[in-house]
Amino acid sequence: MQTEAIMPDGSSSGRRWPSGTFLGRLPEDHRSDLLRAGQFRAFPARHVLVRQGDPTASVWLLLDALVKVTARTENGRQALLALRVSGDLIGEMAALDGAPRSATVITCGRVTVSQIRGPVFLEFLRRRPAAALALTHMTSERLRWSNQRRLDFASYDASRCLARVLLALAERHGIPVSTGTDLGIPLTQAEIGGLIGAKENTVHKALRELAALDLVSSPGRRRLVIHDLRRLAAYADLPLRRPCDPPDDLR
Template sequence: MTTRRTLLADLSSEGTAELGRLGTLTVYPPGRTLMHEGDEDRHVLVLLDGCAKVVGVSPGGRESLLAIRVAGDLVGELAALDGKPRSATVTAVLTTTARRLSGDEFLALLGRHPEDWLTVSRYVTAKLRDANRSRVHSGSPVVARTARVLIELAEKFGRPVGGGVLVDMPLPQSALAGLVGASEPALHRALTGLRRSGAVDTGYRRILIVNSTQLERAMRD
């Protein structure tokens, strides 16, 4: 299980420094929508702290978790790049701080730092591939969806410890249920099953990935 890099980790030092000066600083409380699917605004958000979920709706009306975004990630860049309506809804899961740039500010920044165009292109491509894989799992059982969310959280927040990989963030169960797209009782049953299988160990706002192979198996079942 490897840790994924964020966009800010891969941008040039000049581009990262300028991003930190542009736009306005905005704080979103848990549950606040940052962007709505179908909207035609063009702003871009650079996440500095917190956690947000990206959700899409299928033609049949089913919601699916497409991604989890954390500090260092970028959201909204597709609309700035292609001028099309938003392709997903982004909602804060924890209190989330972001720097909000207009689409024009974002494109002008890339124009001043052309070496970052390739970095952004690779970042967008990776996000689209992840979103496509996520749609495949949108109708999966709660246990499989829980396993997928835990794997992604471990990749973004994981910290190696003696017994495995600790998801190093104080995520309340209500927020985890929101990420999974399940009720809290259903999430509790899923976590109980994953504990019994030896995949995870959980405590109060604490998740330890004990056996990543077992967790990945649960995601595919």
């Protein structure tokens, strides 16, 4: 996770925000304006930043953070919908439409965020049309991510769906290690199941299949290592993106 101080005037001191995040899409003057609009706050790991069903309308800007976005289904299952990183925006839907929160957001580690009141965020969008357009693009790409996952579910078996999601995660969060690429995010098998629309026992079976092909291993609790990105991409029926190319998933 990147760390860099945000200056008192709201500027980001030359920081390069991850491609595809809301802050990464904004011009420097827009970023500074938005950063000045909120209250900086820090929270520990496993803190519930947003709770599904709550009526609050604050928008949260992730400055140094990794969070999980989850939702409880009607049958009581908890599904992992997405991951959000530094530079991302969460809670904007409730600010825009006034409806209760559609998901729960939980911190994966200690985080620094900016809390922006809903009306203040809406006024920022009115004054900064380019920011409103950036928000529209971000929303569109998140919808494409969801649609692609649904297509994967319909077109591939569980092990290939898993391989495709693991590659998307590794492109954004992966850490090089001696045996390959550590996924860089602590995920339970149930949480992985939420990302690929499968039950935990199905994920367990899919992981065994990938491990038998020497594509992945689990060296520790909630850890996954991809041994060979190119081989996993071939297995997943995907072209492997070059390291310099910006990911378009999980935004």
